[in-house]
Protein backbone atom coordinates (compact mmCIF):
# COMPACT_ATOMS: atom_id res chain seq x y z
CA UNK A 1 0.00 0.00 0.00
CA UNK A 2 1.34 3.40 -0.89
CA UNK A 3 1.98 5.97 1.76
CA UNK A 4 -0.61 8.72 1.77
CA UNK A 5 0.70 12.19 1.32
CA UNK A 6 -1.44 14.76 3.03
CA UNK A 7 -0.43 18.35 2.56
CA UNK A 8 -1.64 20.87 5.04
CA UNK A 9 -1.58 24.44 3.94
CA UNK A 10 0.72 26.80 5.80
CA UNK A 11 -1.12 28.26 8.70
CA UNK A 12 -0.21 31.30 10.72
CA UNK A 13 -0.53 30.93 14.42
CA UNK A 14 -2.64 33.89 15.34
CA UNK A 15 -4.52 33.09 18.51
CA UNK A 16 -8.02 34.13 19.31
CA UNK A 17 -7.51 37.27 21.35
CA UNK A 18 -9.64 39.56 23.43
CA UNK A 19 -9.68 43.20 22.35
CA UNK A 20 -10.01 46.23 24.61
CA UNK A 21 -13.74 45.70 24.97
CA UNK A 22 -13.13 42.20 26.30
CA UNK A 23 -14.73 40.62 23.25
CA UNK A 24 -13.03 37.78 21.44
CA UNK A 25 -11.80 38.45 17.95
CA UNK A 26 -11.09 35.81 15.39
CA UNK A 27 -7.92 37.17 13.86
CA UNK A 28 -7.31 34.10 11.80
CA UNK A 29 -10.01 34.32 9.19
CA UNK A 30 -8.87 33.58 5.67
CA UNK A 31 -10.87 34.34 2.54
CA UNK A 32 -9.85 32.14 -0.34
CA UNK A 33 -10.10 32.90 -4.03
CA UNK A 34 -9.13 29.74 -5.84
CA UNK A 35 -10.72 29.58 -9.27
CA UNK A 36 -9.53 32.93 -10.59
CA UNK A 37 -12.92 34.57 -11.11
CA UNK A 38 -12.21 37.12 -8.37
CA UNK A 39 -14.98 36.00 -6.06
CA UNK A 40 -14.48 34.54 -2.60
CA UNK A 41 -14.94 30.80 -2.73
CA UNK A 42 -13.85 29.72 0.71
CA UNK A 43 -13.82 31.10 4.23
CA UNK A 44 -11.66 29.61 6.95
CA UNK A 45 -12.04 30.55 10.60
CA UNK A 46 -9.67 29.33 13.28
CA UNK A 47 -9.85 29.60 17.05
CA UNK A 48 -7.20 29.95 19.74
CA UNK A 49 -6.52 26.20 19.93
CA UNK A 50 -6.23 25.88 16.12
CA UNK A 51 -9.50 24.17 15.48
CA UNK A 52 -10.85 25.52 12.24
CA UNK A 53 -13.87 25.54 10.04
CA UNK A 54 -13.76 26.17 6.35
CA UNK A 55 -16.76 26.76 4.15
CA UNK A 56 -16.33 26.19 0.45
CA UNK A 57 -18.28 27.46 -2.55
CA UNK A 58 -17.46 25.46 -5.66
CA UNK A 59 -20.00 26.07 -8.41
CA UNK A 60 -20.32 29.87 -8.27
CA UNK A 61 -23.98 30.09 -7.26
CA UNK A 62 -23.13 31.87 -4.00
CA UNK A 63 -24.33 28.97 -1.84
CA UNK A 64 -21.84 26.98 0.20
CA UNK A 65 -21.27 23.47 -1.15
CA UNK A 66 -19.28 21.89 1.65
CA UNK A 67 -17.65 22.62 4.96
CA UNK A 68 -14.78 21.06 6.82
CA UNK A 69 -14.09 20.97 10.53
CA UNK A 70 -10.55 20.28 11.70
CA UNK A 71 -9.84 19.42 15.31
CA UNK A 72 -6.36 20.94 15.50
CA UNK A 73 -2.95 21.26 13.94
CA UNK A 74 -1.11 18.29 15.47
CA UNK A 75 -0.55 14.95 13.77
CA UNK A 76 -3.40 13.35 15.70
CA UNK A 77 -5.93 15.93 14.56
CA UNK A 78 -8.77 14.97 12.26
CA UNK A 79 -10.71 16.78 9.56
CA UNK A 80 -14.30 16.04 8.73
CA UNK A 81 -15.85 17.24 5.47
CA UNK A 82 -19.56 17.46 4.82
CA UNK A 83 -20.27 17.41 1.10
CA UNK A 84 -23.64 18.86 0.17
CA UNK A 85 -24.08 20.65 3.52
CA UNK A 86 -26.58 18.02 4.67
CA UNK A 87 -25.18 17.61 8.19
CA UNK A 88 -23.64 14.19 7.38
CA UNK A 89 -19.88 14.03 7.17
CA UNK A 90 -18.59 12.30 4.04
CA UNK A 91 -14.80 12.31 4.39
CA UNK A 92 -12.52 12.04 7.40
CA UNK A 93 -8.82 12.77 7.13
CA UNK A 94 -6.62 11.79 10.04
CA UNK A 95 -5.32 10.98 12.48
CA UNK A 96 -2.03 10.95 10.62
CA UNK A 97 -2.44 9.93 7.01
CA UNK A 98 -5.56 7.83 7.52
CA UNK A 99 -8.64 8.58 5.46
CA UNK A 100 -12.16 7.24 5.72
CA UNK A 101 -15.38 7.66 3.79
CA UNK A 102 -18.82 7.56 5.36
CA UNK A 103 -21.17 5.12 3.65
CA UNK A 104 -24.47 4.25 5.26
CA UNK A 105 -23.55 6.22 8.41
CA UNK A 106 -20.43 4.07 8.92
CA UNK A 107 -16.80 5.03 8.40
CA UNK A 108 -14.94 2.88 5.91
CA UNK A 109 -11.15 3.18 5.82
CA UNK A 110 -9.75 4.26 2.46
CA UNK A 111 -6.96 2.23 0.89
CA UNK A 112 -4.83 3.52 -1.98
CA UNK A 113 -3.48 1.35 -4.76
CA UNK A 114 -2.11 2.39 -8.13
CA UNK A 115 -3.29 6.02 -7.78
CA UNK A 116 -6.84 4.90 -7.04
CA UNK A 117 -8.67 5.05 -3.73
CA UNK A 118 -10.88 2.20 -2.57
CA UNK A 119 -13.22 1.38 0.27
CA UNK A 120 -14.36 -2.08 1.29
CA UNK A 121 -18.11 -2.47 0.93
CA UNK A 122 -19.79 -5.84 1.47
CA UNK A 123 -16.40 -7.54 1.34
CA UNK A 124 -15.44 -5.98 -2.00
CA UNK A 125 -12.97 -3.18 -2.72
CA UNK A 126 -14.92 -0.47 -4.50
CA UNK A 127 -13.23 2.54 -6.16
CA UNK A 128 -14.07 5.87 -4.60
CA UNK A 129 -13.45 9.48 -5.59
CA UNK A 130 -12.48 11.68 -2.62
CA UNK A 131 -12.11 15.16 -4.15
CA UNK A 132 -13.81 17.51 -4.70
CA UNK A 133 -16.65 15.38 -3.32
CA UNK A 134 -16.89 11.79 -2.16
CA UNK A 135 -18.38 9.55 -4.84
CA UNK A 136 -18.50 5.78 -4.86
CA UNK A 137 -17.60 4.61 -8.35
CA UNK A 138 -19.82 1.58 -8.78
CA UNK A 139 -20.11 -0.53 -11.91
CA UNK A 140 -18.58 2.17 -14.08
CA UNK A 141 -17.50 -0.36 -16.72
CA UNK A 142 -20.94 -1.99 -16.68
CA UNK A 143 -22.60 1.39 -17.26
CA UNK A 144 -20.42 2.25 -20.25
CA UNK A 145 -20.87 -1.26 -21.65
CA UNK A 146 -24.63 -0.83 -21.68
CA UNK A 147 -24.25 1.97 -24.26
CA UNK A 148 -27.42 2.67 -26.19
CA UNK A 149 -29.74 0.55 -24.12
Ligand SMILES: [Ca+2]
Pocket residue numbers: 057058059060061062063064065
Ligand atom coordinates in the same frame (compact mmCIF):
# COMPACT_ATOMS: atom_id res chain seq x y z
CA1 LIG B 1 -22.49 26.52 -4.49
Ligand SMILES: [Ca+2]
Pocket residue numbers: 081082083084085086087088089090
Ligand atom coordinates in the same frame (compact mmCIF):
# COMPACT_ATOMS: atom_id res chain seq x y z
CA1 LIG C 1 -22.78 15.29 3.50
